[in-house]
Amino acid sequence: RAQGALDPGLLLGSAVAVLAVHGAGNLVNTYYDFSKGIDHKKSDDRTLVDQILEPQDVVRFGVFLYTVGCVCAAGLYAVSTLKLEHLALIYFGGLSSSFLYTGGIGFKYVALGDVVILITFGPLAVMFAHAVQVGYLSVSPLLYAVPLALSTEAILHSNNTRDMESDRQAGIVTLAILIGPTFSYILYTVLLFLPYLIFCVLATRYTISMALPLLTMPMAFSLERQFRSQSFNKIPQRTAKLNLLLGLFYVFGITLAPAGALPKL
Numbered sequence: 001r002a003q004g005a006l007d008p009g010l011l012l013g014s015a016v017a018v019l020a021v022h023g024a025g026n027l028v029n030t031y032y033d034f035s036k037g038i039d040h041k042k043s044d045d046r047t048l049v050d051q052i053l054e055p056q057d058v059v060r061f062g063v064f065l066y067t068v069g070c071v072c073a074a075g076l077y078a079v080s081t082l083k084l085e086h087l088a089l090i091y092f093g094g095l096s097s098s099f100l101y102t103g104g105i106g107f108k109y110v111a112l113g114d115v116v117i118l119i120t121f122g123p124l125a126v127m128f129a130h131a132v133q134v135g136y137l138s139v140s141p142l143l144y145a146v147p148l149a150l151s152t153e154a155i156l157h158s159n160n161t162r163d164m165e166s167d168r169q170a171g172i173v174t175l176a177i178l179i180g181p182t183f184s185y186i187l188y189t190v191l192l193f194l195p196y197l198i199f200c201v202l203a204t205r206y207t208i209s210m211a212l213p214l215l216t217m218p219m220a221f222s223l224e225r226q227f228r229s230q231s232f233n234k235i236p237q238r239t240a241k242l243n244l245l246l247g248l249f250y251v252f253g254i255t256l257a258p259a260g261a262l263p264k265l
Contacts, residue, residue: 007133013076014129017091020069022121025098027062031055032102036109038170069095081135090128090137094120109172117156122149140263147195147213147250151243154191158223158239161188162232181230188227192220192239195246199253202262209256213249216242 033039034048034055047053053061073091077084097120102108107116126145131137160167160176161184167174176184196217202210219242226235254262 010076010080010132013072014132017069017072018125018128020065020072021095021098024062024065025101027058028099029102031058032106036170038172066095076132080132082131086131086137090124090131094124094128111173111175111178114153114156114175118149118153121152147198148247150191150195151246154188155236155239155243157188157191158227159236162235185227189224192224207257207261209253212253213246215249216245
């Protein structure tokens with residue numbers, strides 16, 4: 001949008017690269033959570049618990065997805081004008097974060113998982129897609145990624161709040177455990193509603209099309225009531241659904257905005 005043109009090939013390549021790294025990161029999470037005895041019969045992810053796949057199959061598939069991501073990144077370098085060092089910095093930064101979330105250092109297990117998710121599956125992915133398209137690094141995509149980054153973090157935080165007791169028994173530390181139920185509720189509410197405040201500012205100051213994401217507010221209020229009542233059944237899945245709809249309306253809002261109406265767009 002900033003350049004007035006969109007290369008479909010670069011869009012597809014960057015989307016596959018991001019999805020491959022994201023998928024591989026999920027598999028790493030599955031493998032290490034199972035290895036550390038965190039996943040059990042009541043967990044959302046029972047891939048290894050129910051023996052749907054064997055641990056070595058998860059490892060092989062994870063390696064395959066990381067390889068697909070690297071091949072896509074190499075292809076993007078071949079056709080994009082983005083400098084190699086810039087592409088490598090963003091791509092391998094995201095790849096490393098997706099692995100280290102539970103593998104290696106295991107940021108998830110020392111209360112740093114929220115920070116990794118907030119940075120990687122939000123601003124970093126958006127910056128990567130933008131830089132590949134325009135051929136240079138820019139700060140503006142980071143700003144536009146904030147609402148969805150907050151919403152994505154809400155998914156993780158709701159999951160960690162629900163699993164506080166089982167995580168504590170497994171010997172891992174999450175942000176939800178550190179701050180307790182009351183502050184976890186406050187944080188979840190902030191993560192849930194702060195994006196809407198940002199959209200209100202954009203809609204009133206720049207273009208009314210940015211009010212489209214506000215159509216999802218009834219879902220957000222429903223989630224807040226469910227979280228407040230400590231009824232955590234399916235709340236991460238419902239938060240993820242809100243994240244999807246919020247993102248779609250956000251994209252529509254940006255697409256429908258008149259040229260030059262939004263800063264840097």
